[in-house]
Amino acid sequence: MRECEYIKHTSINHRKDYGQYFTPSLVSQIMVQWILRYDPQNILDPAFGLGTFYDQVIKHHQNQEYQFIAYEIDKNIIDYLNINNPKPHLTIHNCDYLETNVGKFDAIICNPPYMRFQKFLTRHDVLPKIEQQIGKKLVGYANISSVFLIKALSELNDDGSLAFIMPFEFFNTGYGKEIKQSLVENNLLKQIIIFSNEKEIFPDATTTVCILLCHKDGKKAPIKITQIKSNTELEQISDISNYYHQQIDSSNLPYNKKWTPILLSLFSDQFIPQYFVKLSVYGTFTRGIATGANEFFALTKTKINTYQLDDQNICKCITKSPQISRPVFTEYHFKMLFDADKPVYCLDVKNDEHQGIREYIALGEKLAYHQRYLTKVRNPWYKLEYRQPAPILFGVFSRGRLKVIRNLTTAINFTCYHGFYPNMFGKNFLDNLFVYLLSDIGQEIIKSNKRSYGNNLDKFEPGDLNDCFCPNQYQLALMDNMEVEKIIKTANIDEELAVKMSNDLVDKLLCF
Numbered sequence: 001m002r003e004c005e006y007i008k009h010t011s012i013n014h015r016k017d018y019g020q021y022f023t024p025s026l027v028s029q030i031m032v033q034w035i036l037r038y039d040p041q042n043i044l045d046p047a048f049g050l051g052t053f054y055d056q057v058i059k060h061h062q063n064q065e066y067q068f069i070a071y072e073i074d075k076n077i078i079d080y081l082n083i084n085n086p087k088p089h090l091t092i093h094n095c096d097y098l099e100t101n102v103g104k105f106d107a108i109i110c111n112p113p114y115m116r117f118q119k120f121l122t123r124h125d126v127l128p129k130i131e132q133q134i135g136k137k138l139v140g141y142a143n144i145s146s147v148f149l150i151k152a153l154s155e156l157n158d159d160g161s162l163a164f165i166m167p168f169e170f171f172n173t174g175y176g177k178e179i180k181q182s183l184v185e186n187n188l189l190k191q192i193i194i195f196s197n198e199k200e201i202f203p204d205a206t207t208t209v210c211i212l213l214c215h216k217d218g219k220k221a222p223i224k225i226t227q228i229k230s231n232t233e234l235e236q237i238s239d240i241s242n243y244y245h246q247q248i249d250s251s252n253l254p255y256n257k258k259w260t261p262i263l264l265s266l267f268s269d270q271f272i273p274q275y276f277v278k279l280s281v282y283g284t285f286t287r288g289i290a291t292g293a294n295e296f297f298a299l300t301k302t303k304i305n306t307y308q309l310d311d312q313n314i315c316k317c318i319t320k321s322p323q324i325s326r327p328v329f330t331e332y333h334f335k336m337l338f339d340a341d342k343p344v345y346c347l348d349v350k351n352d353e354h355q356g357i358r359e360y361i362a363l364g365e366k367l368a369y370h371q372r373y374l375t376k377v378r379n380p381w382y383k384l385e386y387r388q389p390a391p392i393l394f395g396v397f398s399r400g401r402l403k404v405i406r407n408l409t410t411a412i413n414f415t416c417y418h419g420f421y422p423n424m425f426g427k428n429f430l431d432n433l434f435v436y437l438l439s440d441i442g443q444e445i446i447k448s449n450k451r452s453y454g455n456n457l458d459k460f461e462p463g464d465l466n467d468c469f470c471p472n473q474y475q476l477a478l479m480d481n482m483e484v485e486k487i488i489k490t491a492n493i494d495e496e497l498a499v500k501m502s503n504d505l506v507d508k509l510l511c512f
């Protein structure tokens with residue numbers, strides 16, 4: 001790693017003087033994802049350092065016609081880059097970005113130096129120049145990073161995008177007010193990324209940081225808030241703009257208020273009632289069966305009869321989310337679906353000598369289902385993963401209320417649902433847990449762990465569910481069993497009433 005080498009050979013004082021803290025490559029990767037969405041022709045990095053953003057742009061920019069313009073004040077770090085041969089698309093200017101009129105850009109990406117502006121020796125010459133450029137007086141700018149941001153914002157082309165690392169404290173300071181006002185009133189700010197386990201992600205940083213993602217499209221939209229907990233989470237993000245946990249209307253982010261408490265309250269655990277424990281104490285949510293070819297593996301009554309598939313080689317299975325429309329799913333509902341010729345069985349080959357099965361597998365091969373992404377790595381290709389029926393199901397995607405199902409059938413499920421598999425301990429509390437998950441408070445608590453995918457569509461991974469909080473065993477045991485039973489019966493007929501009844505029951509146990 002170039003950064004490690006550089007840090008080893010450079011004195012800490014030199015690095016401090018220039019504010020040289022490097023962006024980890026996983027972070028620069030998501031920032032580059034953001035700016036490349038808009039296919040920029042020219043990109044500015046006002047504080048180049050060792051060029052982590054450039055490295056990512058070179059890897060990921062689809063377009064071959066673009067320029068990457070960089071500024072770096074420190075001759076020493078530029079020498080370290082050892083750029084004897086010109087690098088593609090790159091021009092580095094060894095000068096003070098703040099003192100230079102750099103022109104306009106389609107994309108700006110930056111991890112600015114963080115240091116007190118008072119330490120910045122040429123500040124008296126620099127300020128008037130920037131004030132002239134942006135047409136505003138800059139008063140009380142205590143940290144140089146905010147001067148970088150305000151200058152960069154004035155250099156952004158219409159429809160341009162900007163990704164900037166900032167100290168988190170900037171949200172609360174007096175000097176931050178003006179930038180916050182401009183970010184919100186001009187509808188520039190689209191997304192804020194905050195980090196909950198910062199030492200893991202930014203081991204080098206001396207201040208708490210956040211990332212601002214802006215797009216100068218003039219369009220008003222709720223601001224997305226992403227909270228990153230680990231490097232592993234960062235690695236899995238393929239489109240940062242669609243990866244967020246909360247949204248906040250810009251009217252709820254007044255520029256003259258401190259933003260940190262507002263943002264943190266969105267993630268606060270305050271409303272997790274006392275003594276609650278993680279759901280994983282009672283068992284595990286696991287994703288459903290991924291077949292790789294649902295149209296082949298999901299079976300209707302007609303298909304089963306036509307191909308004479310015997311009982312030994314098929315099993316009951318929920319293959320699509322809408323097949324369950326009520327919170328309690330019984331054998332009666334299953335039979336209705338089967339009789340209506342819905343695909344509620346799946347292939348579960350145990351004896352491939354059977355005539356009907358042989359013919360069906362041959363048909364699958366003729367239609368090339370055995371060459372699909374998932375099927376071709378299975379042996380044999382038609383053998384599905386093993387799953388027991390799960391007594392509680394959870395819809396993977398949801399809009400509004402979350403889909404929690406008490407499954408009283410022996411049907412297994414495809415990936416449209418995650419299945420809850422209780423441990424020895426959880427087996428005693430299945431109905432109580434279901435009632436809690438159905439209640440408004442249970443739903444709110446689970447939602448605080450969700451990932452949003454735009455259009456108000458929430459997606460849950462099994463891990464999100466396992467981590468969500470629920471009452472401990474003593475609290476669950478306080479639920480009156482007769483009441484629980486009544487709620488389950490009611491849920492079968494009247495969901496709204498069942499939710500109300502479960503709210504009452506959960507409220508009661510919270511009073512103890």
Ligand SMILES: C[S@@+](CC[C@H](N)C(=O)[O-])C[C@H]1O[C@@H](n2cnc3c(N)ncnc32)[C@H](O)[C@@H]1O
Nearest residue numbers: 018021022023047048049072073096097111113
């Ligand atoms: C926080 S580091 C970021 C480096 C790199 N972009 C990264 O993200 O890893 C800031 C860089 O800006 C440089 N720098 C500091 N003041 C500057 C200025 N006024 N103009 C241009 N570069 C500056 C520092 O030398 C340092 O390399």
